[in-house]
Amino acid sequence: MxxxxxxxxxxxxxxxxxxxxxxxxxxxxxxxxxxxxxxxxxxxxxxxxxxxxxxxxxxxxxxxxxxxxxxxxxxxxxxxxxxxxxxxxxxxxxxxxxxxxxxxxxxxxxxxxxxxxxxxxxxxxxxxxxxxxxxxxxxxxxxxxxxxxxxxxxxxxxxxxxxxxxxxxxxxxxxxxxxxxxxxxxxxxxxxxxxxxxxxxxxxxxxxxxxCDELMNLYGVVKCGRDEFKKIDSSDYLKYRKNKYEFELLVEDKNMFKKKYNIDTIDKLTLEDLMVLVIKGGK
Amino acid sequence: MIGFIKKDLLMIKNNLKAFTFVFIIYVFMAFNGMMDISFLLSFISVMLVLSTFNYDNYNKWEVYAITLPDGKKNVVKSKYLTTLLLVVMTSLISVLITFLVMLINKQVNYEGILQVFVANVTSIIIIEVFMYPFIFKLGIEKARIWIFVVLLALALILGILSNFISLEFLTGVLNFIVNYYFIVPPIIIIMLYLSYLMSKYFYLKKEF
Known part of the structure; x- marks a missing residue:
C-alpha cells in the first residue's frame, strides 16, 4: 500500500x-x-x-x-x-x-x-x-x-x-x-x-x-478481583490498574488470555482505556 | 505572496474606520493652516501596518502561514511590500492635500511638494528599516520595549556626540540632504533591502 x-x-x-x-x-x-x-x-x-x-x-x-x-x-x-x-x-x-x-x-x-x-x-x-x-x-x-x-x-x-x-x-x-x-x-x-x-x-x-482492527480484535481489558489477579502471570498482560473494587488489565492477545485463564468475557478495548492503562498503569 | 498582501490590506481596511475620524480632523486642520498633514498620514499608515503585526501575533498567523504554499518565504516579503505600498499611497494623498492647500493659499511650490513626498516616504521607511528586524526577531510585544531602549540609546549617543560636533557641521549635513534629496532614495532602498534580509534571517531561524 x-x-x-x-x-x-x-x-x-x-x-x-x-x-x-x-x-x-x-x-x-x-x-x-x-x-x-x-x-x-x-x-x-x-x-x-x-x-x-x-x-x-x-x-x-x-x-x-x-x-x-x-x-x-x-x-x-x-x-x-x-x-x-x-x-x-x-x-x-x-x-x-x-x-x-x-x-x-x-x-x-x-x-x-x-x-x-x-x-x-x-x-x-x-x-x-x-x-x-x-x-x-x-x-x-x-x-x-x-x-x-x-x-x-x-x-x-x-x-x-x-x-x-x-x-x-x-x-x-x-x-x-x-x-x-x-x-x-x-x-x-x-x-x-x-x-x-x-x-x-x-x-x-x-x-x-x-x-484499529488489530487493536480492537487483539487487545482487550480484563476486569478481575484481587485473588484472580494474583494468579495471572505478569507476562500475560501489558499493564494493570487497581480500581476501588477491581483490577483492570490491558492484554495484547485476548483470545490467548481467554483460553489460558478460562475467562468468558473480556471487555472490548476503547482508546481511552488504552491511554489510561498505558500511562497510569503499572506492570 | 499576493494573498498575503491582500490579507494585510484587508485587515487595514477593516481597521480603517477608527482612523477615518482622525484623518478628517487633520485634513480640516491642514486646510486651515493649523498643521502640516504630510507627515501625519504616513505616520498613520505605519500605525496601521503595526496593528497588523499585533493581530498576526495574537492569532499566531506567522505560524499558520508556514502551513500555506510558500508561506515561509512570503511572510516577511509581503509585510515589507505592504508597508511600502501603503506609505507610497498615503504620501501621494498627503502630497495631493498639500498641493490643494498651496493652491488655495495661491503659493504653489512644486519642489517643496516633491521634498514633502520624499521626506515622508524616507522618514517612514527608516522607521520600517529599523523596527521590522526587531519585530521579526522578538515579536511585536518585546520589540516595542527594545525599540524604545534603542531609540533612547541613540538619543543618548547623539547627545554625547553633540558636545564634539559643531552646529555648523550638522546644519551642513542637513543642507546637503535637502539639496541632494534625490540621492536619499537609493540609500534608503539599500537599507530597506538589508533590513529585509535581516528580518527574513530572524524569521527563518525562529522556532515556533
Whole structure:
C-alpha cells in the first residue's frame, strides 16, 4: 500500500522535552488517529511534518517527497490548535486571500461548506463562537481539494451535532481512496468512529502504531478481583490498574488470555482505556 | 505572496474606520493652516501596518502561514511590500492635500511638494528599516520595549556626540540632504533591502 506520509526516526530535542525516533506511516485513503496526553509530543510531531519546527533529525516524506527539500503544502489542508487568520478578517476575506494563495482554491465549495455549517460570510472571526471558528478552520482547510489533511484537535469546542457533521465530511474526504487524514484528538470516541490506524505517543516516543482492527480484535481489558489477579502471570498482560473494587488489565492477545485463564468475557478495548492503562498503569 | 498582501490590506481596511475620524480632523486642520498633514498620514499608515503585526501575533498567523504554499518565504516579503505600498499611497494623498492647500493659499511650490513626498516616504521607511528586524526577531510585544531602549540609546549617543560636533557641521549635513534629496532614495532602498534580509534571517531561524 502506498504511503502518503512517512515519518522515520524523527528526533527533536528541547531543553526539557525530546521526540525520540518517532516513526509511523500513513497509507493512502486512510485516517490515522494520533493520540497521547497533553505534552506527549503530538503537536511537535505535527509541527515538524509541516516544517514549522526546524533542525530535527530523521526524515519526513509527504507524497514521497522529503519535506526539507520540497514545498508540498499546496496539497495539504491544515487545522492547528489556536493558529489561524487574524480575527479582524471575515470568511469572505479569507476566500479573497486563499484564492490568491492556492491555484486550486474552490470558491464554490468554500461557500457551500459555509452555508452547510451555517457560518456567516461577513462577520469577523472575532465575533464567531469557538465552535463556529473551528468549523471555519476546517472549511478553509478543505476548500482547495487537498490530498492530505493534518488536523490538530479539529473537533475540540464543537457540540455533538457539529462533531458528527465534521466527521461525516472527513469520511467523505477519504472516499476516493486517494486522500488521507492525520488527526490528533483528545476526543477518542471520535477516533474510534473513523480512524483506520492509531498511533499512540507518550513522552516523545511512539508506543504503538497499529490498525484499529488489530487493536480492537487483539487487545482487550480484563476486569478481575484481587485473588484472580494474583494468579495471572505478569507476562500475560501489558499493564494493570487497581480500581476501588477491581483490577483492570490491558492484554495484547485476548483470545490467548481467554483460553489460558478460562475467562468468558473480556471487555472490548476503547482508546481511552488504552491511554489510561498505558500511562497510569503499572506492570 | 499576493494573498498575503491582500490579507494585510484587508485587515487595514477593516481597521480603517477608527482612523477615518482622525484623518478628517487633520485634513480640516491642514486646510486651515493649523498643521502640516504630510507627515501625519504616513505616520498613520505605519500605525496601521503595526496593528497588523499585533493581530498576526495574537492569532499566531506567522505560524499558520508556514502551513500555506510558500508561506515561509512570503511572510516577511509581503509585510515589507505592504508597508511600502501603503506609505507610497498615503504620501501621494498627503502630497495631493498639500498641493490643494498651496493652491488655495495661491503659493504653489512644486519642489517643496516633491521634498514633502520624499521626506515622508524616507522618514517612514527608516522607521520600517529599523523596527521590522526587531519585530521579526522578538515579536511585536518585546520589540516595542527594545525599540524604545534603542531609540533612547541613540538619543543618548547623539547627545554625547553633540558636545564634539559643531552646529555648523550638522546644519551642513542637513543642507546637503535637502539639496541632494534625490540621492536619499537609493540609500534608503539599500537599507530597506538589508533590513529585509535581516528580518527574513530572524524569521527563518525562529522556532515556533
Amino acid at each position: 502506498e504511503n502518503i506520509l512517512e515519518v522515520n526516526n524523527l528526533c527533536k530535542r528541547y531543553r526539557d522535552f525530546a521526540l525520540k525516533n518517532v516513526s509511523f506511516n500513513l497509507p493512502k485513503g486512510m485516517i490515522m488517529g494520533f493520540i497521547g496526553k497533553n505534552g506527549a509530543g503530538k503537536t511537535t510531531t505535527i509541527k515538524a511534518i509541516l516544517s514549522i519546527v526546524n533542525n530535527y533529525d530523521g526524515e519526513i516524506k509527504i507524497f514521497n517527497q522529503d519535506v526539507k527539500k520540497n514545498d508540498v503544502k499546496k496539497d495539504i489542508g491544515v487545522v492547528l490548535d489556536d493558529m489561524f487568520f487574524p480575527e479582524v478578517l471575515t470568511p469572505k476575506d479569507i476566500n479573497k486571500i486563499m484564492s490568491s494563495v492556492y491555484d486550486n482554491w474552490d470558491e464554490v465549495l468554500f461557500f457551500k461548506y459555509l452555508n452547510d455549517f451555517e457560518l456567516p460570510i461577513n462577520k469577523t472571526i472575532k465575533s464567531l463562537s469557538k465552535g463556529m471558528r473551528k468549523k471555519l478552520e476546517i472549511v478553509t482547510a478543505l476548500a482547495h481539494h487537498p490530498k492530505l489533511l493534518i488536523l490538530d484537535e479539529p473537533t475540540s469546542g464543537l457540540d455533538p451535532i457539529a462533531r458528527s457533521e465534521v466527521i461525516d465530511i472527513f469520511r467523505d474526504f477519504i472516499q476516493d481512496e486517494e486522500c488521507s487524514i492525520l488527526l490528533s484528538s483528545h476526543i477518542t470516541t471520535d477516533l474510534e468512529h473513523i480512524a483506520d490506524y492509531i498511533t499512540f505517543i507518550d513522552n516523545g516516543e511512539v508506543l504503538l502504531s497499529k490498525t
